[in-house]
Amino acid sequence: MASPIISVKGLNKTYRTGFTALKDVNLDIERGEIFALLGPNGAGKTTLISIICGIVNPSEGTITADGFDVVRQPRHARSRIGLVPQELTTDAFETVWNTTSFSRGLFGKSPNPAHIEKTLKSLSLWDKKDSQLRTLSGGMKRRVMIAKALSHEPEILFLDEPTAGVDVELRRDMWDVVRGLRESGVTIILTTHYIEEAEQMADRVGVISKGQLILVEEKTELMHKLGKKELSLQMAEPLAALPAGLEAYALDLSSDGATLTYTYDTQQERTGITALMTALQKAGVRFRDLQTKQSSLEEIFVSLVHQGDRR
């Protein structure tokens, strides 16, 4: 396999307040992937990104971007990275065109109006190019921040909660932009606490909680491996109570007695479905329909974070 485009080793961060925001984080990001960093507020997502991008100093550990140490060879590392921070911070009186061109220069690239034009067009900002930023809506400002990050043609793009507070339509637009970027070979790391986003976009997902990276998995693998499934059985006749002999299955009977739900783990060698069916037949329970449902990343996530808490 090709060497990772970003490699984080033994990263710790303790802020001056004494608060430890990251604990022994190890993470490799592969070239060209979309990686979603998932975690609740305060988990340390922004801290991790800020350290990789050079905005916050690490306390311990090493990070390389495209082989360059972000602390010892910052110029090489940083010129490859574009960052869209979580907070909407813009120069209110600058125009879209100027602020985007500014970013390109800041990152050491010679002026290239054609590239700026292409970037603005891809983000539907072209007709706003002469507008001052203060006149734009929040969603538009977010696009401008993406345009700024893309102005210098980075190989790696960080998006810190790109769709927080953004309406559904814009969110879908943004996902399209991100997919387009991936197709052009850009590696994308995004953070989110919307599971939907990770589920829709990511190739791999890392789950971070209380400063610890508790899991890194292929998204499909994650859902497959950790996904609990639910089997719902619609009763032929409503049940007043759970019949005897079924206690071992931890079944859940709906209050109207019409649905029995069995939760099983697809990771387990035996799901227990066959045995359950036999037991139901013995107990004389008849059903007229059944469905199975894969749990969403959201449910996986909640259960992971809870496990993390118990450790």
Added chain:
Amino acid sequence: MSAGINGHAIAAIYKFEMNRTFRTIWQSIAAPVLTTTLYLIVFGAGLGGRISPFHGVPYGAFIVPGLIMLSVLTQSVANASFGIYFPKFSGTIYEILSAPVGALEIVIAYVGAAASKSLILASVSLATAFLLVPLRVDHPILMLMFLTLTAFSFSLFGFIIGIWADGFEKLQIIPLLVVTPLTFLGGTFFPISVLPAAWKAVALFNPVVYLISGFRWSFFSQGDVNIGVSLAATLGFLSVCLLIVWRIFQTGWRLKN
């Protein structure tokens, strides 16, 4: 980009800062020039007629170098400090911190822009002064040198304040409580020689005295202190500011967590 200096970044920041200046031209150029003009009208053309010339220099002309220094000093400090403080305050500093730029590019761009602005301002004020009072410049090259040195030194000084400040109050406290009083007492409106002996001794501890004296010498070939001493003091102040900036970047930024 090679590992060398990031010239595009210097150009980008410089242009950004100059755009800001021209966007707010009334506040950043017109207002200071108007202030200088008002001083000239009131103290020069108005009261000046009743004050006898110093060594053959009419009072109206006498105060011109001091007034220009006053505005160069205060505006350099104000501009450079605001220029670097505001991105910290608004959060846009994230982009500069994440960009492939080092201390050198940042200092050159911000200080260069603030100094440029002061030089524009000084030129306009000087042109206005020529219209209002009978002015002569004996040593134009030396005058430009003093102006440029002062503009850069005090822009550096402002930059240091902007890095240090963590609130708007701190941003203004040094200009208001230190720079302005030192300038007023530094011989803008009178030669140090008119002060009583004790005050004269005190005044010589005021670094601004040397700046104004040197600058005035370049106009009228006369000053409170020897021109060589003035020049040395000005270069000394520049060196101190450079040293402080260098230390700031050595010992971390005060910009990063």
